[in-house]
Amino acid sequence: MHVREGDLMLAKPVGGYCRTSDADLADIRRAVKAGLLTPEEATEEERKGVLRQREDIESLSGGAPIKWYEDNNLSAFKRNVRRPDFENMVKDLKAGRISGILAYDIDRVYRQPRDLERVIDIYETSKETLVFKTLSGQNFDLTTSDGRFSARLFVNIANKSSEDTRRRVVRANVAKARKGKSHAMGHTFGWLASDPSELDPETAPIRRKAVEKHVAGDRIATIMKWLASENVINIATGKHYTWGGTKAMIHAPRNWGIRTYNEEIIYDDDNEIVMGDWEPLFPTLDTWHLVQALKTKGSTPTRESNVSYLLTAIARCGRCGGGLKGHPKWAKGARTPGYNYNCNKQRPEHCGALAIDGPKLDSLIQDLVWATVLRASEQKRVPETAEPWTGEAALKDVEEEIAELQELWKAKKVRAASYVTTLDDLNARKNELLADRAYHSVPAGTRSITEELLTNGWENLSIERQRIIVRKVLRAVIVHPAKGRGGRFDPARAEPVFLTA
16 A cells, blocks of 8 residues: 555555464463463563564555554454454444555464455455555455455465364363363362362362352352352452352362363263362262252252242241241331231232231241251251152163163174264263252251251351251241231241141
8 A cells, every 4th residue: 555645644544453373372371381471471472472463564554554453362263253353344344444454464364264255245345445465475465366366275274274273182182081181271269270180278168168058058149149258259250250150160070070071071981980180179979969950950949049038938827828928118118127927919819918027937937947957966867858769770770771782882783873872861861860869868958957057057047048947847837817906926826837747
């Protein structure tokens, strides 16, 4: 592009596109892992790479102003990666806001032929003469047929190279997974930054406790709030854990030493789960099966939903039998700390004519349930109402089917595709049954009455865990109508109905 010096201020800018390559980033990450660079120095090196590209690109501008576009740490090959500045550059080029594209090399801009074709369409239909220059020395002039041919050929070669690299990486990663090699990238919360195979004595107990809280009955949201109250920071974001981050931490197979690849469990040649070469939070898979069960059983009555009051639906109206619901008290247009349990006229059979003071009823029932919990712990037993598990026969059948399938495979009597597909289905069914057995063998009452509960007391439990314990002791609390008028709380109105009654 030739621009007279006096016209520089009026010239349309040309787009300058910078992107750090995957190879550059890989070298920098290896240096960080080897301890040759700190994370801060790595960030600075990445930035220096982009600045060097800018200096090189400026030599192509012919003195014209440059509008810069920069997509750092973003792949041009992966289809699911969106490059914001590349998209902005394409929009500006199509709208005529820039007069072309300058880049260090064409593979910094394109590694997918479809991205190149989008830009070629603009060059072919533009009424202006657009430029496309790189420092490679090759003819990539997209305004000519020879330049477009060269560009298409080079981008296809670059795409093939990326495909080959990805295939080699996938093959190496699968082999690494089957050997149980750790897949942790960087620092993982709960393990040492210096050695991700060893548990961190400071953070591992926090991660373990988060899992135990979930098993005991706490919702993900409750654990997220607990982590925030403990000022636990997510290493990946530098902020407090979100709901999704908390869930991922609790459900991670890494907690039990289970090796996965692309979120799929890896099995060895004997159909046993491959265990990783790092120290797990939990030495056995019992809790893992239980967590898997809670994923699918989260909507059952033992997993409380967003209930704000202890006895909602547990307390029953002594007139109509309908469940009472907690409602806050209001005074002068403002919500107060107090609340009532009311019989709501939600159905024709509900009377809607009964109410009782919420905090006082809760306190009464808490004392009763807490005394029962302490008595049960002293007697080394827990009120138990869970039905015996009925899936043993089904589990035995699945295990026998797996063994028969493996014998057929060893005898070469089944095709590889059929073997893999059938084995995956049988393993999935087996894991479902193991999870279901774990859920039934460790009922909610047992999970809730933990050493933590007995040490820290009722008040330190979440509302959902308190409700789980109440439901394991009481079938309901019948609230009878008040005798006469007056606002005094009468404990005699509350009739607990025990599960053992």
